[in-house]
Amino acid sequence: MVTIYDIAKKADVSPMTVSRVINNSGKIRSTTREKVEQAIKELGYIPNSAARSLTSNQTKTLGLILTDISNPFFAKIARGAEDAAVATGYRVLMSNTDEDSVKEVNYIDMMISARVDGVLIAPTSDETISQINRLRQHNIPVVLIDRMIEGFEGDYVLGDSYEGSRKLVKHLIDYGHHNIALINGPSNVSTARERQRGYLETLKLNDLAVHDHYLSEIDFKSVQAGSAKDIVEQLMSLEKDKKPTAIFAANNFIAISVIKALKELGLNVPEDISVVCFDEVEPVVYFDPFFTVAAQPATEIGRIGTQFLVERVEHQNINQERKVVLPPDIFIRKSTRRL
Amino acid sequence: MVTIYDIAKKADVSPMTVSRVINNSGKIRSTTREKVEQAIKELGYIPNSAARSLTSNQTKTLGLILTDISNPFFAKIARGAEDAAVATGYRVLMSNTDEDSVKEVNYIDMMISARVDGVLIAPTSDETISQINRLRQHNIPVVLIDRMIEGFEGDYVLGDSYEGSRKLVKHLIDYGHHNIALINGPSNVSTARERQRGYLETLKLNDLAVHDHYLSEIDFKSVQAGSAKDIVEQLMSLEKDKKPTAIFAANNFIAISVIKALKELGLNVPEDISVVCFDEVEPVVYFDPFFTVAAQPATEIGRIGTQFLVERVEHQNINQERKVVLPPDIFIRKSTRRL
DNA sequence: AGATTTTATGTTACCGATAACCGTAAGCGC
DNA sequence: GCGCTTACGGTTATCGGTAACATAAAATCT
Numbered sequence: 001m002v003t004i005y006d007i008a009k010k011a012d013v014s015p016m017t018v019s020r021v022i023n024n025s026g027k028i029r030s031t032t033r034e035k036v037e038q039a040i041k042e043l044g045y046i047p048n049s050a051a052r053s054l055t056s057n058q059t060k061t062l063g064l065i066l067t068d069i070s071n072p073f074f075a076k077i078a079r080g081a082e083d084a085a086v087a088t089g090y091r092v093l094m095s096n097t098d099e100d101s102v103k104e105v106n107y108i109d110m111m112i113s114a115r116v117d118g119v120l121i122a123p124t125s126d127e128t129i130s131q132i133n134r135l136r137q138h139n140i141p142v143v144l145i146d147r148m149i150e151g152f153e154g155d156y157v158l159g160d161s162y163e164g165s166r167k168l169v170k171h172l173i174d175y176g177h178h179n180i181a182l183i184n185g186p187s188n189v190s191t192a193r194e195r196q197r198g199y200l201e202t203l204k205l206n207d208l209a210v211h212d213h214y215l216s217e218i219d220f221k222s223v224q225a226g227s228a229k230d231i232v233e234q235l236m237s238l239e240k241d242k243k244p245t246a247i248f249a250a251n252n253f254i255a256i257s258v259i260k261a262l263k264e265l266g267l268n269v270p271e272d273i274s275v276v277c278f279d280e281v282e283p284v285v286y287f288d289p290f291f292t293v294a295a296q297p298a299t300e301i302g303r304i305g306t307q308f309l310v311e312r313v314e315h316q317n318i319n320q321e322r323k324v325v326l327p328p329d330i331f332i333r334k335s336t337r338r339l
Numbered sequence: 340m341v342t343i344y345d346i347a348k349k350a351d352v353s354p355m356t357v358s359r360v361i362n363n364s365g366k367i368r369s370t371t372r373e374k375v376e377q378a379i380k381e382l383g384y385i386p387n388s389a390a391r392s393l394t395s396n397q398t399k400t401l402g403l404i405l406t407d408i409s410n411p412f413f414a415k416i417a418r419g420a421e422d423a424a425v426a427t428g429y430r431v432l433m434s435n436t437d438e439d440s441v442k443e444v445n446y447i448d449m450m451i452s453a454r455v456d457g458v459l460i461a462p463t464s465d466e467t468i469s470q471i472n473r474l475r476q477h478n479i480p481v482v483l484i485d486r487m488i489e490g491f492e493g494d495y496v497l498g499d500s501y502e503g504s505r506k507l508v509k510h511l512i513d514y515g516h517h518n519i520a521l522i523n524g525p526s527n528v529s530t531a532r533e534r535q536r537g538y539l540e541t542l543k544l545n546d547l548a549v550h551d552h553y554l555s556e557i558d559f560k561s562v563q564a565g566s567a568k569d570i571v572e573q574l575m576s577l578e579k580d581k582k583p584t585a586i587f588a589a590n591n592f593i594a595i596s597v598i599k600a601l602k603e604l605g606l607n608v609p610e611d612i613s614v615v616c617f618d619e620v621e622p623v624v625y626f627d628p629f630f631t632v633a634a635q636p637a638t639e640i641g642r643i644g645t646q647f648l649v650e651r652v653e654h655q656n657i658n659q660e661r662k663v664v665l666p667p668d669i670f671i672r673k674s675t676r677r678l
Numbered sequence: 679a680g681a682t683t684t685t686a687t688g689t690t691a692c693c694g695a696t697a698a699c700c701g702t703a704a705g706c707g708c
Numbered sequence: 709g710c711g712c713t714t715a716c717g718g719t720t721a722t723c724g725g726t727a728a729c730a731t732a733a734a735a736t737c738t
Contacts, residue, residue, distance in 0.1 A: 001396075001477070003694055014718050019696055027715055044476065046451045050398065051694035053389035054723040061432075061453075070418040070638075072411060072621070079409040082435055091449060093400075094433045096421055110430060112385045114400075137383065138340075282411070297410075329367075342724055353688050358726060366685055390724035393693040 002045045007121075010039040022047060053115060059092045060166030062309060063111035063119040067099050068221055072282040073252065073298050074122070075143060080302025081120055088310045090117070099124050099186075099221055105131060111297065112138050112287070118309040120302075122146040125188040141312035145305040148190040155312065155322045161191045164294030164328035165198025165248075168276045171292065171332060173206050177274060181235050181244040183228055183254055185220040192217070195250050214244060217299040218250050228254055232261035245339055249277040255291060256281065259335075270337035278328070283307045292336040294328040301326065341384045349378040361386060381467060385596060392454060400430045400456040402450035404557055406438050407560055410592065411621040412637050413461070416484060419641025420459055427649045428492070438463050438525075438560055444470060451477050451611040457648040459641075461485040464502025464527040479653035487529040495652065496644040496663045500530045500617070503633030503667035504587075507615045510631065510671060511585045512545050515678030519547075520574050520583040522567055522593055524559040531556070534589050534617065553583060556677040559590050571600035584678055590614040594630060595620065609676035617667070633667040640665065 004018040011018065013032060020026040033302075053059045062085050066074045078094065085092045092193040093114060095107040104124050108131045111119055118141045121128070129149050132142050144156035159176070172180050182199045185192035203210050216231045228249075235244055249255035255277035259269055269275050280295045308322055316338075343357040350357065352371060359365040360375040367375075378384075392398045392417035417433060424431045432453060434446040441502050443463050445533050447470045450458055457480045460467070471481050511519050521538045524531035535554070542549050557568045567588075574583055588594035594616035598608055608614050619634045620670040647661055 001694090004696095005694080012616060015694085016696075016719080020717085024697095026717080029716065032717080043719055044473075046448060046477075048393075048694055049453050050389045050392035051723090052696080054387075054393060054694080054725090055696050057723080068418070069408065069421070070411070070414045070621075072409070072414070075409045075411070075414040078433070079407070079435060082408070082433060085479075086434075086445075091432055092434075093430055094417070095425075095431075096418060106425075109385060114388050114430060134383075138385075176683085279523060313535065340724090343726095344724080353702090354724085355689080355726075356687060359687085363727085365687085366727095368686065371686080387724055391726080393695095393724080394726045396693080538713095 001047070001048075002043045004045070006043055007036060007039045007045050010043065011035040017086035057115075058117050058313075059115050060089060061093055061114065061116045062306065062313075063107075063109055063114070063116040063121075064092050064094045065104065065111070065119060065121040066094070067097060067122060067124065068096050069094065069298045070223065071253065073279045073296070074146075076282075076298035077122070077302035077305075080299035081145075081306045082302075084303045084310070088307075090310065092308075095122050097248075101125065101127055104128060108134060111135065111142065116140065117284075118313045119140070120145055120305050120309055123149055123189075125186065126150055126190070127188070139191065141309060143305050143309040143312065145301050146191065153321060154307075155308040155324075157301050157308065157324045158191075158326070159296030159301065160221075160327050161194035162198040164278060164296070164330070166202045167196040167198050167330045168248060168278075168292075168294050169202040170206075171330065172248070172274060172276060172336065173202070173208070173247075175274065175336055179214070179242065179244045179247040180246045180248055181214040182216070182248045183231055183250060183258060184215070184217050185250045185254070186217055188267075189220070191278075192250055193324065194219075195248075200250060210243070213242070218254065221253060227263040228257035229264070232258055233265065236262075236265055236267065244273065246274040246336070249275060252277055252279040252281050252291075252293070261299070269335050274336040277338060289331065289333045290335055292331065292333045294330055296328045297326050309313055340387075341382045342387070345382060345462050346375060346378045346384050349382065350374045353462050353557065360437060367585075396454075397652075398454050399428060400432055400453065400455045401645065401652075402446075402453070402460075403433045404443065404446055404450070404458060404460040404462060405433070405435060406463065407435050408433065409435075410560070412555075412591065412618045412635070413485075415621075415637035416461070416641035416644075419638035419643075420484075421641075423642045423645035424647070427644075427646075429649060430481050435651030436463050438457075438558060440464065440466055443467060444572060447473060450474070451479065455479060457481070457652040459484055459644050459648050459670070460672045461489055464525065464529075465489055465529070466527070471508060480646040480648060482644050482651065484640050489512045492660060494644075494647040494661045494663075496640050496647065497530075497665070498617075498633075498640065499664045499666050500533035501537040503617060503635070503669070504534040505541045506667075506669045507587060507617075507631075507633050508538050508541040509545075510669065511587070511675065512541070512547070514585075514613065514675055516585040517547055518553070518581065518583045519587055520553040521555070522570055522588045522589060522597060523554070523556050524589045524593070525556055528559070530617075531589055535586075551580070552577065557593065557596075560592060567596035568600040568603070571597055572604065575601075575604055575606065582618060583612065585613040585615070587594040587677070590631075591616055591618040591632070608674050613675040618622060627676055628670065628672045630670075631672045632670055634670060635667045636665050 004015045007018045008015040021033050082092045097104040101124050120143050122145050126149050135142050184196055218227050249258050276292045278294045281291050343354045347354040347355045360372050408414050421431045436443040440463050459482050461484050465488050474481050557566050588597050615631045617633045620630050
């Protein structure tokens with residue numbers, strides 16, 4: 001392993017001089033600098049980050065805690081985050097909690113142990129606040145992405161679930177739908193709460209009744225499991241005038257699960273029932289845009305979140321909290337039809 | 340920052356004893372162990388990985404170099420890799436080369452600087468061999484995933500591009516197609532070469548002529564760019580008896596780009612032309628399986644690759660090279676039709 | 679009981695880089 | 709010519725762990 005000592009010996013200077021050349025600090029005669037740079041090139045020296053971290057107390061590494069990178073929405077967030085990180089000289093440690101708070105705790109431990117300089121996290125639920133506090137006890141700045149936490153103080157970057165939800169439901173109402181069922185994510189996740197709030201308020205504003213049998217909750221993840229099946233069956237077995245003519249799925253995975261369940265019941269979208277959801281269904285959207293969706297700017301969420309995080313890392317004393325809520329784009333496509 | 344010295348003072352032992360308790364090494368009296376564990380718990384101590392790395396010369400971190408995590412195929416590889424990594428006590432540093440060899444070099448530098456214990460890489464091209472050698476000069480084991488490199492010695496885990504290609508083309512021939520165009524990835528990537536080899540051999544075995552105008556190359560990435568447009572237009576402007584009745588797109592992104600281009604020409608799939616490709620188009624496949632594809636076991640590729648890598652890192656089975664080529668599943672769906 | 683081994687723990691040095699401090703020679707002012 | 713500043717670069721100590729060696733007390737053997 002080549003170290004600054006090897007370089008120092010080869011260039012016939014002290015290790016400190018080598019360090020100064022590498023970091024461009026202090027005054028170095030140009031002839032000395034060249035000698036050192038030559039030696040570095042010849043020996044192919046690359047600094048040892050671990051050693052640097054020990055003295056500098058920073059790792060130039062950011063932790064990225066998501067629920068599942070194989071969900072295209074989070075993959076895009078990850079991509080945006082990684083791009084912004086390298087652009088500012090940081091590395092990214094990734095992780096997948098699967099919406100599981102136990103896994104989340106373990107990853108937080110990992111991040112603390114790795115001494116990451118900051119953490120970008122999409123929390124599994126409001127309970128995550130205690131883990132965030134743990135990070136902060138270790139002086140690790142945290143920026144929330146995609147999901148808010150009640151009472152959290154600090155920066156966050158989210159999509160506007162409330163507004164997106166309002167527009168989606170409004171669109172359905174404009175299309176003549178009065179019986180709209182919401183299949184929501186877990187209510188201990190902020191995006192689910194906001195989507196429900198938007199749903200309820202829009203119904204009220206349009207003088208439509210709110211029925212309990214139109215409200216249900218399932219997990220945000222797992223397309224394959226087909227977990228929406230029971231709910232869909234129950235909805236479709238309601239009496240004729242109660243039967244929903246439209247379903248609002250809280251995210252893309254739930255929507256897919258819903259369509260699958262409908263198909264198994266012999267029902268077609270949008271002929272028999274309309275479906276809307278949050279988040280694009282990539283990459284199909286590029287050639288066959290099917291779903292009427294509220295598309296969130298995932299890459300942006302990752303990018304901006306990382307920028308905020310890096311700013312926090314590099315200037316501990318940022319006083320104002322930055323709360324960015326990005327509006328989703330509503331795309332009206334083929335999964336909804338006029339009644 | 341809580342260190343072993345703080346724990347040592349609190350528990351009234353030496354730092355070394357604390358270290359031994361943490362690592363479960365050496366003999367410790369149970370009463371001493373309890374004292375130390377108590378102190379660790381009370382102060383919320385978590386070991387500093389950087390300091391550990393300095394002496395142990397290992398970081399418990401793996402580098403994952405992919406072309407683009409927002410491609411679902413690579414996202415799945417990443418997921419499989421990360422799962423296998425945590426299961427064996429490693430962290431994962433992720434990166435996106437965008438098929439760009441310059442970015443790739445930078446990431447290799449980053450991995451060396453971070454002193455990762457091993458690297459899992461989907462190389463951008465055969466040129467990457469020099470970067471792999473650089474990693475090896477630094478004693479960093481490398482496992483290839485998804486793509487092979489001519490002359491590479493070591494472990495790799497790939498999908499069987501040749502076999503998948505043969506089956507895809509055979510399927511088209513069985514459906515009566517004789518004019519099959521291949522829109523391939525860059526020929527300096529092994530998967531592209533293997534897919535072309537499978538294509539050519541299958542044509543020959545079935546006594547079909549090979550035409551140069553059916554062979555073209557574009558980038559594996561970028562759905563949005565619509566980069567296949569020119570090629571598709573050229574293909575569809577061939578004289579009637581030369582015009583292809585089927586297109587073999589080398590991967591899912593190219594296929595999407597192809598379908599988009601066809602649509603813009605007013606052509607429908609599969610009515611006007613059949614299309615097949617490599618890799619699933621997720622997550623649509625779960626509710627509306629459209630593409631006839633050769634689906635590669637992406638998660639498995641990531642998982643097995645990581646397992647091999649960890650074994651190499653921990654110096655087991657250093658002698659034999661493991662070359663795993665996983666067969667793809669052929670799914671015949673709606674993008675192909677009998678002629 | 680004294681010698682020898684074992685057990686449990688402490689001491690020292692070091693991993694590779696760098697902050698803080700120190701030293702020397704050249705440059706400058708009067 | 710003397711004192712002082714500036715430029716350049718070396719020395720030392722330290723970051724938080726741990727390997728290697730040292731040592732004291734307890735256990736075992738002769």
